[in-house]
Structures are given as structure tokens and as C-alpha cells.
Amino acid sequence: MATQRILDFIATRRPAGPCLVVDLDIVEDNFRAFRKALPDSSIFYAVKANPAPEILRLLASLGSSFDCASVAEIEMALDAGATPNRISFGNTIKKERDVAAAHALGVSLFAVDCVEEVEKVARAAPGARVFCRVLTDGEGAEWPLSRKFGCVPAMAIDVLTHARDLGLVATGVSFHVGSQQCDTEAWDKALADAAMVFGQLAERGIVLTLVNMGGGFPTRYLKDVPSAQAYGRSIFAALRRHFGNKIPETIIEPGRGMVGDAGVIKAEVVLVSKKSVEDKNRWVYLDIGKFGGLAETMDEAIRYPIVTARDHDRMEPCVIAGPTCDSADVLYEKTPYPLPISLTVGDEVLIEGTGAYTTTYSAVAFNGFEPLRSYVI
Numbered sequence: 001m002a003t004q005r006i007l008d009f010i011a012t013r014r015p016a017g018p019c020l021v022v023d024l025d026i027v028e029d030n031f032r033a034f035r036k037a038l039p040d041s042s043i044f045y046a047v048k049a050n051p052a053p054e055i056l057r058l059l060a061s062l063g064s065s066f067d068c069a070s071v072a073e074i075e076m077a078l079d080a081g082a083t084p085n086r087i088s089f090g091n092t093i094k095k096e097r098d099v100a101a102a103h104a105l106g107v108s109l110f111a112v113d114c115v116e117e118v119e120k121v122a123r124a125a126p127g128a129r130v131f132c133r134v135l136t137d138g139e140g141a142e143w144p145l146s147r148k149f150g151c152v153p154a155m156a157i158d159v160l161t162h163a164r165d166l167g168l169v170a171t172g173v174s175f176h177v178g179s180q181q182c183d184t185e186a187w188d189k190a191l192a193d194a195a196m197v198f199g200q201l202a203e204r205g206i207v208l209t210l211v212n213m214g215g216g217f218p219t220r221y222l223k224d225v226p227s228a229q230a231y232g233r234s235i236f237a238a239l240r241r242h243f244g245n246k247i248p249e250t251i252i253e254p255g256r257g258m259v260g261d262a263g264v265i266k267a268e269v270v271l272v273s274k275k276s277v278e279d280k281n282r283w284v285y286l287d288i289g290k291f292g293g294l295a296e297t298m299d300e301a302i303r304y305p306i307v308t309a310r311d312h313d314r315m316e317p318c319v320i321a322g323p324t325c326d327s328a329d330v331l332y333e334k335t336p337y338p339l340p341i342s343l344t345v346g347d348e349v350l351i352e353g354t355g356a357y358t359t360t361y362s363a364v365a366f367n368g369f370e371p372l373r374s375y376v377i
Helices: 004-013 024-037 054-063 073-077 096-104 117-122 153-165 189-200 228-243 256-262 295-300
Strands: 019-022 041-046 065-068 088-090 109-112 129-133 141-143 167-172 179-181 210-212 249-252 263-273 282-286 307-309 314-323 331-338 349-351 373-376
Touching: 004 019, 004 054, 004 210, 019 024, 019 141, 019 249, 024 054, 024 228, 054 065, 065 073, 073 088, 073 096, 096 117, 109 117, 117 153, 153 189, 167 228, 189 228, 189 349, 256 263, 282 331, 295 331, 307 331
Parallel strands: 019 373, 041 065, 041 249, 065 088, 088 109, 109 129, 129 167, 167 210, 210 249, 282 314
Antiparallel strands: 019 263, 141 179, 263 282, 263 349, 307 349, 314 331
16 A cells, blocks of 8 residues: 555655656565565565666665576666675576576576576586476466466476586476465475475485575455465475475565565546446546556456545446557456546546556557656655
């Protein structure tokens, strides 16, 4: 929800056009909550969630490490004060020259999910540490991840064996249980798979030392979500269940859970209309839509809390759409969104829980609209 600091900033600065405002105090609170919930796990912030330099500098100063998806993100993390040993190149789809560039910058931990990627890393970053991503079903996640990333656990055994044979350090296994994962037990099966890979490779003389448990930690939108402490208890219990007293080094990669609830988008109503006299639902058009940073409304997967000054008035379901000349730029239509009947042109709305995956999804200049402005306070 909007903190008083965010509300005061919007009231005094009156920024024109849609904008995101992020409260660093909330980011710091979230970091400390993750550290308390999983004290033995290293925190690798997922830079893609929100790469604002102020956020990266704060997290680097708190001791965070960083999960990066590109050389540009690696350079951002280094500029923020992270050392190369606190950076993971966590994207399983990398150009060989980007692997080489990351290696030249001192990064030595790389994600892979097939023998072909292992071969690229072996050529471009000899002697590097690699972890293999395994597939998970993502059940329970509001933004599930597809089969684009990872391989079946049985294949991970061959991938890591090949890495060892090519002179790389076969370090461990990673997985991701799906973004906005609200089931605290979702890590159990993935950790069972990881333990199986550990055991099979030990029989081949390869001792793995790392489990990267990915992200998936949610932020609050319209429904309450479990606390970081609840996830910590469940994940630690699963680690004990599957690894016994030989719990490996572990990593978590919060992105949404770190910054989602720290941000609020200020937007404006551009138009309120109907498509026919008999139309049951009003159409409310905002000055921000899918192409302005709200891409996660795709398939209405993420339903953001929307707050207005008229919320004491009677509510009626509306279709909410963005301002662009693209018919796909509709946020909520399948399940209309309740908004005040008195809402009108020029009214300001606050879209909460938007600190993650908004600025980075914003188009550069689609329809001539500028990218989503961001303020970090």
C-alpha cells in the first residue's frame, strides 16, 4: 500500500503523467525480513524486477548479492557496489560473447540447463562454476513460468557431468517455483528433485554444494500472502526432509517479494464511457496500460489494488484499459474491476504493489508515450 512518504511525495511534487514512486524504507524492511526468515541462505536480488540504481545501491550496502540476466545488469550491480563474487549470471540463455564479457568482469557463477550451454560456458569462461536449472510445474503461482527454462532432473545429471568433464566446476542445482507463488509448500518437490540429483552425482564422484531455490516470493496485491517467516519455516523443513544433516549452501532470488509492495504508480483517468446504452460495464481508460508498464495484467494474471479518492462512493464493475491505439491494451475485462460510480475524467488513481516488473516492461515510445517515469525516495 502507499506509504505516507509516497503520498507526501506525490502531493508535493505533483509529477505530470503516470509515474512509479518507490519507498526505499520498504525495500530495506523486506530485505531484513528475508534475512531473518532464511538466515542461512544467501540473498541474490533479481535485478530484472527493478534495476533502479538507488535500489541496487541500498541492497549492496545491506550485503545482498545479485541475480543478473544480462551483462548490462551485471554492470549495474558492480556500479552499485557489489563485488563479482556476489553476482550470478542466472539466465540460461546467453550469447557466448556475453559469457566471456561476464567472465572478464570477474563473474564466475553461471546458470545452465543443457549440454550446449555448458559447452559455451566452458569455451568462454573456463573453470567457472555452473549450476543446472531443473523444471518445476509452477502450480500455485499466479505468474507461472513456462517450460522455456530448465531441464528434467534426470537430464541435469548428464548436464553437470558434462560440465565436470569440460573442466567446469559442477556446483549445484537451481529451480524456480513460479512468480507470485502463494503456496509455502511449493519448494518441497523441487528440493526432492535437487536431492536426487545430488545423490546421483555423488555416485559419479561429483560433489555438489549449492541449491539455488530461486524466487517466487509474493507481494500483496488484492489478497493477503504468507509472511517471509512462513516461507522460511516451510523451506527449511523441506531442506531438512530431503538433505538431512547435510544441508548444502542455499541461495534465494527474491525480486517481486523484495520491491513489489515498495512501489505505487500514480495514474490518471483519461476517459469513462460505454459501448452501448445497454452496456452493463463502463470502460475506464487510464493514462497507463500494458505498454506503459502493466504488462503483468496479461491474461489478468496480476490484479493490482487500485485506490481512488472516491472509494467511499458506490462501486460498480468496470473494464479498465490503457491509452494506446492497440486493442490488446486492456487490463481487466474478463473479470471486471470494481471502481467508484463517480469516477470521472481527470481523477487520479493509485495503483499499488507496482514496485516490481513495471518500469522494465515499459515500452520506449509506443504511440509516442514516454517510458514510465520512476522516482525512488
